[in-house]
Amino acid sequence: MTTQAPAPEQDPTRAGFIDKAMSGIERVGNKLPHPVLLFLGLFVLVGVASTALAAAGATVRIPGEDKTVAVRGVFTGDGVVWLLENFIPNFTGFPSLGTVLLMMAAVGVAERTGLLETVVRASISRAPGWLLPYLVAFVAAQAHLMSDVAILVIPPLAALVFKNAGRNPVAGLIGGFACVCAGYAAGFTIGALDALYTGITHQAAQVLPQGGDVPTHILINYFYTASASVVLALIGGFLISRVLEPRLPQPTADGSQTDGEVTTGEVTTEVTDLQRRGMLRAGLAVLAYAAVVITCWLLPGSPLRGEGGALVPSPVLDGIVPLLFVAFLLAGAVYGRTVKAVTRFEDVPRMMADAITGMSAYIVLILVIAQVIGVFDWTNLGTLLAVKGAALLESVGLTGYLGLVAFVLLVCVLNLFITSGSALWSLVAPVFVPAFMLLHMEPAVTQAAFRIGDSATQMITPLNPYVFLLLTVLKRYEPEAQLGSLLSRLSVFVVPFLVAWLAVLGIFYGFDIPLGPGASISTP
16 A cells, blocks of 8 residues: 655644635625526616616727617617517527537436446546556546536545555545546537537627627537646646645545435446446447448538538538437447346436436526526627727737636636536626637637636635535545645645646647637637
8 A cells, every 4th residue: 555644734824814715705605696696687787787878879889890889778668679579589599508408418318327437437447556646637627528427426436446546545536526627628528518608609709790700619619628638637647646645644534434424325446247348339339320420521522511522610510419419319328228227218218308307407597698698789788898898908918818818817716606607607708708809819719718717716616515525525534624624635736727727728829729620719
């Protein structure tokens, strides 16, 4: 077993400062209303501001455009008529709604049959001890495919694997959690999170007339997030192995469940022969499906090619969501059939329905968000704020990459209080997406920058309910562990991950590398 260095004595002054700072964040955050009430308040604010500006005759001219547009008021006759006529279309036509539900339905089958969890277990259960931290970090950086289930599965599983390998299980537990949070928006995988972000991005880009001509498909950040996940895995593995683990005390308990504790379910590293057979069959089915799609895409004269025979853009990219839907559904169904989790046809639509049922809170939130973004667009208030915001950034010299860094830092702070990624992106996207477009940056760049801020500080805010779940699991190994000590250990990861995210973005920006298929850095 690896010998662990004794824990360093904790500076009472520093510990007190951390506890006070985190308690302050918790107090302020707890005073924030429910996201639905938050957006209802924003709707009223937009309505009052737009009506007042309309009465004052406010207008805005978009740089590069000859005409000016007038600000229109929500609380006017025209505004009320528009809202009544567009309330339902705002909701049902919201781009991410159908995409997210479609992806969740398919991924839900792969999750409920046990395929996703089995893949995670198979990925790290037999790795050599020296490789474990890096493999845990890499798998965690792909985990947003599993949605919040990843936070429930990967940290305790990593702790168990570390323990079996003779390493400190607390390092696996805390490191796994940190890497899931910090890499939550990264990865080679595509899931509902990508659909959610790009749907909001698409709506925000429509604030400007040229918004309809810029790419906002689900893969606009794919090259960037895939690259970042590799860098985050290397840094995460190093931090777990060389920084966190040597400074941890030896656990005083074995991690077993005690009476009265809250459990997240049984965690095992075992992968049975039947499960391996299921993974193999699911993988072969997806490979065969992908081969058919790619062949049809590459064939000369194929209807899946774009204008003039182009591969990018093309109907394949435009239709990537239904293609992914079929892939996940196929994998989940084949695996489920093999392991007997699916015994009849009715099981698959039932699993899809269960997955969508879990999205009910999201659907309610989108109902309100869609109206806010809709009135931002219709009133031209979003255009006004974007133009003024872009001018402000230019006046203080925060353009280009520096402007993106400033935006990331702003999101990092807001993320301490608004932990819902969809809610936070819906708040900032209608202003910053068009503002950066006016500074000649495509929406893909702004969305990529948001991913950084949304991931970097998620692990250290006491408003993240999973932090307390992690503390509960940690107490199984260290019964005396407190929130302050947990947050201080997690804080080790924040700055390195933030710097890594920004460095990768800087490389893409500096060398003008597309962030995804057809998604360049600069607008024409």
